[in-house]
């Protein structure tokens with residue numbers, strides 16, 4: 001039962017809980033609002049301004065008008081503002097985490113970790129702002145010199161998901177603003193408050209009017225379509241499902257926009273006989289149960305070689321017992337609720353399909369006694385290729401264990417997916433480490449680790465997991481155009 005009375009959040013700085021849209025440096029109250037609820041309790045946290053297609057169009061105009069002046073600033077000037085923004089995020093990490101947990105459900109400590117992770121992208125790109133280098137190419141004729149300039153693409157439209165309401169925006173807006181683009185952010189309808197709180201701090205950091213705009217709302221497909229078809233938007237950056245990514249790509253084709261797409265995954269996690277099994281169990285716990293399994297890089301298929309299968313399965317089940325499911329504000333909680341009923345239904349379908357085809361539930365397997373969308377962390381053994389979990393991303397706390405015999409077979413099974421975002425494997429054989437790392441068809445490979453996300457590395461996928469990379473020294477490239485000057489001699 002969803003509440004209709006707003007529940008007050010305990011914040012050191014209550015002004016961070018902003019419910020208005022942020023457009024052209026002003027806080028805009030819309031005529032319509034929409035409710036944001038805490039998925040752990042159903043409590044109403046806020047009624048947020050609902051920006052429609054017309055409001056989106058006006059915001060794009062504003063961002064378009066602001067782009068010339070912002071691009072004219074030096075990298076050092078833009079970087080200084082971003083650095084201030086980073087400092088403010090870190091200073092306010094507790095409150096930002098409280099807002100994040102309230103709207104998304106992840107445990108408060110994990111939410112705080114996300115805030116620092118998000119902030120790290122702002123810091124990284126504050127530094128990169130000074131390093132947008134061009135090139136000088138030796139001329140192809142005696143009287144010619146060739147110079148390559150890197151210029152900001154212009155207005156960036158950003159569409160981000162509910163599972164990382166801070167970090168997914170941070171790693172898009174950081175590079176965009178660093179190189180001189182202006183930004184229109186459309187946060188997920190379920191989690192707009194983290195994005196608005198970031199904008200509050202962005203304003204305090206001195207981001208000029210029109211450069212950063214945040215337009216929450218409910219008409220996701222209408223606003224997405226406007227961002228993708230509006231001539232004034234030069235680039236779309238999106239994190240979300242492959243299905244929606246395909247729609248956006250089709251819509252953006254009409255105006256040939258640059259696209260960065262960080263889409264679905266179905267990550268294999270492989271444990272070879274020669275692995276350190278305890279380390280592999282620890283890695284699997286992170287890769288599988290981080291954010292309650294609701295992460296695009298979460299391990300979705302766990303392949304364990306026959307010689308260590310039983311040991312690994314027993315140890316993983318034992319560790320899973322330590323997870324503590326509950327309201328993310330509770331002490332010692334490691335695992336929050338799933339985001340909504342549809343997420344629970346998908347998890348239940350995947351488990352019942354696997355069990356109907358012969359899998360065994362060795363841990364969890366059902367809704368938690370806490371009710372709502374809480375679900376018991378689950379381990380399944382005896383999982384086979386014909387089960388839905390082998391093909392579909394579960395996006396929930398289910399660890400399905402497949403048994404394999406040969407390296408070639410497991411690499412073939414791991415690659416037997418239209419997705420190619422992340423993969424993980426554990427082995428102590430150096431030759432195998434290189435062989436398997438090179439053979440896996442994914443943009444990122446965790447070798448003897450279950451956690452690969454950092455601002456210093458290029459995050460992104462191959463195949464239908466997306467286009468482009470976020471973070472790292474490569475992270476600015478998708479926000480830049482290259483222009484070459486062919487310089488003739490002046491006679």
Ligand SMILES: O=CCCCC(=O)O
Pocket residue numbers: 163164239294295296297453459
């Ligand atoms: O769902 C995708 C979120 C990616 C989180 C990360 O950076 O690890």
